[in-house]
Amino acid sequence: DIPINDVQGDIVVGMLKPQQIFYFFTIQDAATFKTHLSSDIAPIITSAQQMLDRTKEPLVLLNMAFSQKGLQALGVADALGDQDFFNGQFSDVQGLGDVPGEWKQEFAGGNVHGVILIASDTKDLIEQQVTFIESTLGASIAKVYELDAAMRPNENAGHEMFGFKDGIAQPFLTGFGSKLPGQTEVAPGAIVVGLDGDTSINQRPSGGWMTGGSFLAFRQLEQHVPEFNKFLLDNAPAIEGKTLQERADFLGSRIVGRWKSGAPIDLSPDHDDPALGANNQTNNNFDFTHPEIAGFDIASDQSRCPFSAHIRKTRPRADLAPGVVASRSILRSGIPYGPEVTDDESASNTTKSERGLAFVAYQSTIANGFKFLQEAWANKPSFVPGKNVNPGFDPLIGQAPNGGPRNVTGLDPANPTGQTTFPTQFIVSRGGEYFFSPPISAFKGRLVQ
Template identity: 50%
Template sequence: MRLTFSLSLFAAAALQPAFGSTNVVSLKPRTRTNSLLISPAALPALPSAQQAASASADVGLNLTDIQGDILIGMKKNKELFFFFTIVNSTLFRSQLGSGILPLITPTSQLLAVDTQPTTAVNVAFSQRGLNALGITDDLGDSSFANGQIDNVATILGDETSNWEPVFAGSGIHGVFLLASDTIDNVNATLSQVQNLLNGSITEVYSLQGQARPGDEQGHEHFGFMDGISNPAITGFSTPLPGQQVLDLGLFLLGESGDPVVSRPAWTKDGSFMAFRQLQQRVPEFNKFLVDNALSNPNLTADQNAELLGARMMGRWKSGAPVDLTPIVDDPVLAADPQRNNDFNYTHSGFDIDTDQTHCPFSAHLRKTNPRAGLTPEDTANHIIRAGIPYGPEVTDAESAANVSSTDPTLERGLAFVTYQSDIANGFAFLQQFWANNANFPGAKATPPGVDPIIGTDGLGQADVSRNPSGLDPNDSTKIITIDQDFVVSRGGEYFFSPSLSAIQNTLALNVA
């Protein structure tokens, strides 16, 4: 056991730069031969270390100071979310600098296999957690300051009786995010972190996420490829066709485009993280598609059910957008990042304000990023998605019964994570004003209805009927009533993911 932890420490502690007046411990990582990240063909590739270094140099961005999870997106293989309470702030702060900081994985370290640690480690703090560390600065985000529970009634529309109790309480001070290619690696590094912190924290909750197996890698539990639509970030990634290129400040505090002018200096290059545990009721979703299958005469019953699901999501399960292939899937298109995101809902000879033959206005993909449906295209309300599925595959018994098991060990869903520099302009905006708004996009003869995948009535009531239109390509006025929730919020919290220099110079206690 000691050998396992020793090797994990040696591998996880990467060559880190020194920040401020206190040097970070520098240990050379073990050379990996395989990546800790997944790389499905459909997802945009990360930049190489050389590409990222060149792009970041052009804008003065320090990728060695930014925690790796923020810019990496939906590419984790195994990831544990370990939520904790600080019970001894002095001890925690002393160990944060001397023991934990060398394990924190910056963006630069994840861009090449041979610099990746055995397990990537990131950490983020709630407002209560910062308070516990004696940090009382106003970070300029009221949603973060008040916590996610404050957003439930009027913004998110959650049924709080479904929340894990820990998320509704006041005990979560922070979360460690531990990512690797095996759960054994994750668990070994977690034990190492706990040993280093020496009883200064207690676990209050944890959630193990992992990429789905085999050909389903990169797909969420409903079966759809996830993460294709993340934006390109100035100073980090080279845009692919169809990707919006967005300012750093939409995601990193204190950078160009940050909507909040005045922030504490130490928060620069940190980001606000919105975490949500979203249960997915997969057997119920599949049964709904069969029971309400569309009626295209050129398709089989199974294909008509698949078509309804694709139009609800806005993509086929392969990842191909319905806007480019409206009636049948195109896996070749889906696997080509040069084409699978290159659309904006405009088509020659069709009016974008009325055309739903290609993609419904109510489709999840269109609701959360309307592209050319807004003039000019929206550049203010964007997020980087960095979540991962959790829970086992659907069992044969669940499939036969068309009902999700009540056994908590069989719960499955998405550990939903977004990064943004302003929660109210990012995640919360998308949920409240777009997904939950039956009249968005506006000025339509038949209201689009709420998002058929994640939309709610906005009143915190479970299984209330939703009535999206446009899902039938042959009748855009047809309403398909959805009287159950396929996605159930189990709660969440808002966190701040600080830069490595902020951890060392502001959050950690530097002991001479």
């Protein structure tokens, strides 16, 4: 069972608040920091238990996680059993397909020892908590960088910057809550360290102090929204009887695998269906097979969902054996950052202020989770294998070396083996870090010994 009193809430529940900040810090005075960690910080870390009932959760949610450099600064010499965490995300720049020059210096510099995630209904409440932490910890830490994130306003709440509803498909952890139709069931240890299903369990340090923790892959992913929208208009396939905007929306749905409302194109290939998008009993209940359609062949038929669609590249459902898909699970807890697109940006098709997704993925082994999805699936044109055509890159997040152009097949159902070339990235990685989000007990235990 998941020790929900000891697991930080963002890992298995998700903060899901209108406002959230990521406060990246470096440890300046480990001894002083440690005394506060156990006495002042541990009591205000929000557990999964505290977030289960949304009506009773604290006004301000707080989680904290450490990089390998942060553990070193604390004097925690244990090897956590995760090589990617140990090396840090900047060592992965090439493999992930990032362009090093696009990385924010704060991440590239390797000075980030930890991150504090704080979420609430208002920025004011968050600021009060930051003031409390800064006055309590004093000079024992220094702020490296802060990223302010927020749900988008009004009807766009819950939608990411391109306009698509996010946070729909998550794996179901055996024994935790109830399973929705279409969820992949995974043993809790795929996400939470030390539990059944943690494939690295034998590499964890003795004493079990990591049990209940999870590795957090953080990425600041900038989104070029006006440029993306222009690309959709410029490359919209010809469809009789549809307006240009409808055809652009159609291309967008093929790129993501869902319409903006969240409705999956595997169930509604021709038009958005907001009622379907909003219904959690049906909006995830598909697997790309269609036994109801005579002669439908999953190895060649892209009339419903392209092999390259973002949600298919990152979770190929029936394209692969169920156990394989489950072993590559992440829990996503990202939130948009940056201002809404201005009229000026729309009119000029040019991004003038940075915006995007503060991407957060939890897994018990980074090489099985975020890193695998990015490197072995999204960035690999031959994935999914066994089709009549190479799917090409994930058109959203797939990256070619040095930001080079990417070919994607299947976007035009009238020519499913034809390629679409994406000359640039519409999502640019500004870097990030790998963190370990420890069980709350470790803030009074191993971390402060």
